[in-house]
Amino acid sequence: MAEAESSTGFNIHPMDQFQIKPLFGAGEIHWYTPTNVTLWMLIAVVVATVLLVIGTRGRAVIPSRSQSVAEMMYGFVYKMVEDVTGKEGLKYFPYIFTLFIFILLANFLGLIPGSFTTTSHIAVTAVLAMGVFLGVTILGFVKNGTKFLGLFWVSSAPLALRPILAVIELISYFVRPVSHSIRLAGNVMAGHAVIKVFAGFAGALGVFSIFPIISITAVYGLEVLVAAIQAYVFTILTCVYLNDALHPSH
Template sequence: MATEEAGNGFNIHPMDQFEIKSLFGGGPIEWYSFTNATLWMGFAILAVVLLLVVGTRKRAIVPSRSQSVAEMMYGFIHKMIEDVAGKEGLKFFPYIFTLFIFILVSNFLGLLPTSFTTTSHIAVTAMLAMAVFVAVTVLGFYKNGMKFLGLFWVSSAPLALRPILAVIELISYFVRPVSHSIRLAGNVMAGHAVIKVFAGFAGALGVWAALPILSITAVYGLEVLVAGIQAYVFTILTCVYLNDALHPSH
């Protein structure tokens, strides 16, 4: 089958780009191995530091481009938290802003040629989602005690339906980290796989490659939007979950 594909000019393996590889040595990957995922997460952290620390160090009245971008994102997330979780939620601004900027930068770095998209892996997004889930649950019980369980009791529903709805609400609550993580990883992975498929067609069709190239351009433009939108969606869902912990009776 592989020989036949090579003979026809089609040799497309869209999922190869998501393979985690050790950068030093060819042995099995251990928890301490330095991989391509580790490298690009490091690049993401470096880019965030350059933008938010180095780019804003002058704190000019007339801001530079990097300071303008940093201030715009700061204000955007600040307003999002205040609108969704209220002023009380602003205490958690540093954590939520860190989530947003890390996901956003990682998504955009993943659009560079030959790069590795860390947010395409469930192992990364699941850890981010589980951190949110655990933090929100602990905060909910710490702030409200057993009243936090009122989140699952739909008092506005008929009494006979409340136990059934409570079970449904409980299941949906524990499914949150699953949907939270899969939504991000799935959307990022799907777009990159589609680009790789079109790129394979473009390489195989020779002079007839114009249509796949146009498709790559269109999908790439869509992926730029997805990179920003998915960071926004992950962050606003975090704010919604935070609001549930702060105000479980709402």
């Protein structure tokens, strides 16, 4: 028992699940190497296609189950974009929907035991967030010209406060992609790591492993929630940023 306890420290590798490995053989990972990232992103695309393309192929007025799910997702994101950004934002709905579906599926696929969670990597979420940040910033300038800078000049505040507020607004604007990406990756990674830590305990505690197993179950339930909520949060923040770009006046 003492030996098992001591080896517990070695057995728990909560971060191993996040390792990126080449799919075929070993060796250096080049930018084009097919890795487990490739595999699980491909699975996400396949699942999205099955759900949203094959699931809706009946085009039934009274939907089948899979068509109903696809319609609900469509309606959910469509309404979100419309509510937050107004009618003008609907032009960007396909991209926002792509983001939502990708993050949602990546999060949920990552909850399959033994799978790889692409959204747990800051490189992935940073690209997603930077894409939104750059796209929204460029769009803001293209749509509004220099008026877009009015976003930082709070005209409703007293004149003396405005420069200070402008600095704060500017900083918060540039922190957006950081918080946007780290929020998603951090949530997903932390949950998976916690589950893995409990799993390590379960392996070492013998009969008492029932407690870590209960904990794993509870945390897993929480993670299911987090998977959906983080996809929602990422999407709605994208909508909010897009709204700032379309309507920069405070």
